[in-house]
Amino acid sequence: MPAQVITVTSGKGGVGKTTAVANLAVALASNGSKVVCIDGDIGLRNLDVILGLENRIVYDIVDVIEGRCRLKQAMIRDKKLPELYLIPAAQTRDKNSVSPSDMNRLVKDLRNDYDFVLIDSPAGIERGFRNAIAAADRVLVITNPEVSAVRDADRVIGILEAEDKGPAALIINRLNPALVKKSDMLSADDVLDLLAVELIGIVPEDENVIISSNRGAPVAHDPKSKAGQAFRNIARRLKGEKVPFLDLDSSGSLWERLQRLAGRK
Amino acid sequence: MTGTNSLIQIKGLRDGLLVSLDDAPWDEQRIAFLAQVDAQPDFFKGARLALDVASQVLHVNELVDLRDQLSERGISLWAVISESPTTENTAQLLGLATRVSKPRPEESRQFSVRDLGDETALFLERTLRSGTRIEFPGHVVVFGDVNPGAEIVAEGNVIIWGRLRGMVHAGSKGNKNAVICALDLSPTQLRIAEEVAAALNPQENPKPEIARINENGKLQAEFWSPG
Known part of the structure; x- marks a missing residue:
């Protein structure tokens, strides 16, 4: 079966695109899929750092496109997962070094040999974003429960609709159930109400994400982390499994939680 | 306007002119376009030109020729837009832009x-x-x-x-x-x-x-x- 090509994008910066790509890649690859992730943020590469592969980069995506190396030479194998590869972005070039048709050609060469190609998009809606979505079969839009991030996600979904990229699926990242409960944060329902697209995952706020990103070992490796669990669930949904959403509402006393479990509240 | 000229559309962009050609034979269009430029030299002189060549497949020598012919007339070619990856490649090799900003039709x-x-x-x-x-x-x-x-x-x-x-x-x-x-x-x-x-x-x-x-x-x- 040819690979599913999935782009993760957001419009706004800093909402967790790169973290999501790294974690989904790890979750898919530890589940037996062959995965290649491509860092589309040329000039501001990050994905290599989060995957902990920074010091192994010899060739990058622009080298492949400009013919200085073969595709295989630019693919860096993960430290832990033998079926996970990274094609890093170039740090010393800019977004104009790559065109949407370059991306199409590159991805075409990967399609037959892998199960998933994950593309990390840069923030914004300019050239880099256009490159990142050019080859996508499916686009995941990631947002935080914040008004500005949701506004940008809405804009991006509109562009994807105009480009006939099919219906986008939404990841809500860094949801804080305690704040939602106090009405100090948009709830998942508020976000969905505005964006009106399919929800593919809700990732709770979790300090382990930052800790593990800094260590170069994505949180999806950590069996105890809730955020890691959320990313593993999204990965399973990408494979077509039906997985119920996590119960994030772990606030309140033990008694209240037991009551909720018993369906009495 | 004669039959040949109608192949060519010229529009003003924010930062120059956009000339759109179609898929008719390249030489024919090139000659027709240059003739049009020569007919109104004052209009074109000093212009920054973006060229939309539809799905024409163009190689380095063809684009270099055109760029030289345009620059002799005081026109600088800065972008070539094409649906053909080969042409895009060529344009990139020559250091030309392959996209110009124009409003997306849907937005x-x-x-x-x-x-x-x-x-x-x-x-x-x-x-x-x-x-x-x-x-x-x-x-x-x-x-x-x-x-x-x-x-x-x-x-x-x-x-x-x-x-x-x-x-x-x-x-x-x-x-x-x-x-x-x-x-x-x-x-x-x-x-x-x-x-x-x-x-x-x-x-x-x-x-x-x-x-x-x-x-x-x-x-x-x-x-x-x-x-």
């Missing part, structure tokens, strides 16, 4: 309707998302939501069968009798003719509302009551 639409009667309306059966701008010289009816960041500018009335949370300007050419109705009227801003009203507070249980200019010349929204 900003202006409709031109001639002989506009009173009863002309645009019906949109979709949700307008942030960044969408609809301009229409008549009425606009949206069957869907208008999200924050979307804009509708209409010379007539605007009716939203859904939630209005973006910006709507009705009676944009000064018609003070224009109205704006929505099932849930929670816009970021409303305008009718020259009147502007800022965000209304979102309602707990939205009811259909209609906004118009009242006797005092102020924008006012009231609940819709049938009959």
Whole structure:
């Protein structure tokens, strides 16, 4: 079966695109899929750092496109997962070094040999974003429960609709159930109400994400982390499994939680 | 205009000229275009030119030739836009841009309707998302939501069968009798003719509302009551 090509994008910066790509890649690859992730943020590469592969980069995506190396030479194998590869972005070039048709050609060469190609998009809606979505079969839009991030996600979904990229699926990242409960944060329902697209995952706020990103070992490796669990669930949904959403509402006393479990509240 | 020239379209861009060719044989088009340039040397002199060559497959020598011929005439070629990856490659090799900024057709639409009667309306059966701008010289009816960041500018009335949370300007050419109705009227801003009203507070249980200019010349929204 040819690979599913999935782009993760957001419009706004800093909402967790790169973290999501790294974690989904790890979750898919530890589940037996062959995965290649491509860092589309040329000039501001990050994905290599989060995957902990920074010091192994010899060739990058622009080298492949400009013919200085073969595709295989630019693919860096993960430290832990033998079926996970990274094609890093170039740090010393800019977004104009790559065109949407370059991306199409590159991805075409990967399609037959892998199960998933994950593309990390840069923030914004300019050239880099256009490159990142050019080859996508499916686009995941990631947002935080914040008004500005949701506004940008809405804009991006509109562009994807105009480009006939099919219906986008939404990841809500860094949801804080305690704040939602106090009405100090948009709830998942508020976000969905505005964006009106399919929800593919809700990732709770979790300090382990930052800790593990800094260590170069994505949180999806950590069996105890809730955020890691959320990313593993999204990965399973990408494979077509039906997985119920996590119960994030772990606030309140033990008694209240037991009551909720018993369906009495 | 002669038959050959009609192959070539020239448009002004923000930062130069955009010349669009089609898929007819390259040499024929090149010669026709250069002839057109030579016919109006003053118009073209000093221009920054972007060339849209449709799906023509062009190699380095062809583009270099054209670039030289243009620069002899005082025209600088800075971008070549093409559907063909080969041509894009060629352009990149020569250090030319392969994209120019032009508004995406879907995101900003202006409709031109001639002989506009009173009863002309645009019906949109979709949700307008942030960044969408609809301009229409008549009425606009949206069957869907208008999200924050979307804009509708209409010379007539605007009716939203859904939630209005973006910006709507009705009676944009000064018609003070224009109205704006929505099932849930929670816009970021409303305008009718020259009147502007800022965000209304979102309602707990939205009811259909209609906004118009009242006797005092102020924008006012009231609940819709049938009959």
